[in-house]
Amino acid sequence: MIKISAVIATRNRKDSLYRTLRAILNQTYKLEEVIIVDSSDEKLEEAELRNTFLGLNIKYFTSVPSVCLQRNVGIQQSTSEYIFICDDDIESEPGYVLALSHFIENNGLNNAVSGLILEKNKNEVWISQHPPNTISGLLFKFVFQLSVWGELDQKIFSSLWLKPVVSFYEKRGNGFSFAGWPVITNFNSPVFKTKIYGLGASIIKKELLINNPFDEVLDNYGIGDNYGICIKLPDKVTVLTESLVFHHKESENRLDSGITYYRRVLALHYFLKKSNRFNSINTLWLIWSLIGSIILFVKNREFRLARASLISIIKIITFNNPYHIGLKKNIKNVCPKFNGGH
Numbered sequence: 001m002i003k004i005s006a007v008i009a010t011r012n013r014k015d016s017l018y019r020t021l022r023a024i025l026n027q028t029y030k031l032e033e034v035i036i037v038d039s040s041d042e043k044l045e046e047a048e049l050r051n052t053f054l055g056l057n058i059k060y061f062t063s064v065p066s067v068c069l070q071r072n073v074g075i076q077q078s079t080s081e082y083i084f085i086c087d088d089d090i091e092s093e094p095g096y097v098l099a100l101s102h103f104i105e106n107n108g109l110n111n112a113v114s115g116l117i118l119e120k121n122k123n124e125v126w127i128s129q130h131p132p133n134t135i136s137g138l139l140f141k142f143v144f145q146l147s148v149w150g151e152l153d154q155k156i157f158s159s160l161w162l163k164p165v166v167s168f169y170e171k172r173g174n175g176f177s178f179a180g181w182p183v184i185t186n187f188n189s190p191v192f193k194t195k196i197y198g199l200g201a202s203i204i205k206k207e208l209l210i211n212n213p214f215d216e217v218l219d220n221y222g223i224g225d226n227y228g229i230c231i232k233l234p235d236k237v238t239v240l241t242e243s244l245v246f247h248h249k250e251s252e253n254r255l256d257s258g259i260t261y262y263r264r265v266l267a268l269h270y271f272l273k274k275s276n277r278f279n280s281i282n283t284l285w286l287i288w289s290l291i292g293s294i295i296l297f298v299k300n301r302e303f304r305l306a307r308a309s310l311i312s313i314i315k316i317i318t319f320n321n322p323y324h325i326g327l328k329k330n331i332k333n334v335c336p337k338f339n340g341g342h
Contacts, residue, residue: 002082002101004203006034007074009067009222010088012041016250017088021053024086029098032080033057037070039220066333067222068214075209083209087200089250090117099243100203103191111235114202115243126246129187138165144292145285147181174236179289180272180282182227193236199226201245208233217270217326219335221255224267231275262308262338265290269316270323287313308338 006024010017017036024034034056038044046060061077063070075083082104084097092115100113118126131150132138138157141148142165157166169185174194177183182196212232214225230237255263269286272278290309297306315321326334 002105003032003080004082004084004097004101005032005078005080006084006086007071007078008036008086008088009070010036011039011065012253013088013250014044016248020086020088020090021056023091025053025055026094027097028095029101031084033059035059035074035077037061037063037074039063039065039070065220066216067220068216068218068225072213075206078206081206082203083206084203085199089248090201090245091248092201092245096243096245099240103240104203109238110205111233112199112202112204113238114197115245116239116241117198117201117245117247119247119249140292144289145177145179146289146292147177148183148185151187152185178282179285180268180278181289187241189241192239194239195236196227196230197237197239199229216332217323217334218267219263220333223260223263227268228271231271231277258304258308259338261305262312263336265312266315266321266323266336269321273324287316
């Protein structure tokens with residue numbers, strides 16, 4: 001059986017972290033070690049951690065606030081061949097790690113594997129997809145090359161004149177829009193593959209993460225970190241749809257939607273420019289997608305997000321993306337400021 005170490009970056013989320021650790025303690029697969037890298041204002045008590053979770057081999061480290069740095073520290077300190085990247089606000093089913101480990105062993109996988117990540121929608125229902133559910137919604141995303149995250153309902157999109165649009169997404173093969181946004185329209189069970197997926201409950205070979213670490217130029221929340229890892233992986237991320245993990249999206253230590261969106265856009269542009277996979281045409285498509293986002297946000301009276309899109313466009317066309325500047329000047333933990341009003 002392969003050896004797996006869990007790496008958890010945490011900050012100011014003791015209750016959430018303890019929920020995650022209880023889920024790990026209940027796993028039918030025994031992890032070699034659970035490495036916690038803590039950047040909390042009030043640091044956790046290592047003795048309390050060990051006494052509360054006696055069945056876990058906990059190794060505790062402290063760090064300055066930076067999710068990417070914290071993960072890299074934990075990965076470097078690990079002693080296993082595989083790493084279970086574990087967010088501090090997830091809750092996995094008891095057989096989760098065992099199912100992923102068996103899949104890796106049985107398929108000789110040398111990449112990333114994850115279970116199906118579920119999050120609560122506005123109605124407090126756990127969902128894994130949020131696809132467009134109207135023809136106009138799909139066409140808008142197609143025209144502006146925005147993200148599509150969910151299977152397209154054939155009952156809604158069955159018209160012959162829509163076939164070219166549906167075929168476009170089928171041919172993308174769970175990859176990227178022209179603008180670089182994630183496109184996932186195939187959630188086939190029990191396994192599907194996708195170029196971009198959340199890695200907060202994934203198992204990845206340590207060697208891959210040592211050779212391509214989390215990008216420490218990104219802000220202390222690590223916004224965009226999964227994208228940066230995924231585009232450097234040798235193959236698509238494998239997702240096991242029958243292995244469920246619940247992402248609670250803990251509100252503590254979480255930025256508001258305006259600045260989160262702003263930094264996500266800038267991080268996307270940053271990776272488009274860094275990766276040989278993309279070119280200047282993709283950047284133009286990204287700008288076009290942001291124009292579409294502005295239209296959508298204004299229509300929904302989300303003016304703060306509309307302003308974030310506009311400022312992002314300005315930063316891109318004036319070659320003033322703070323992440324690019326940070327990379328050139330070797331500055332880590334860049335935190336682009338955004339004052340978008342209310």
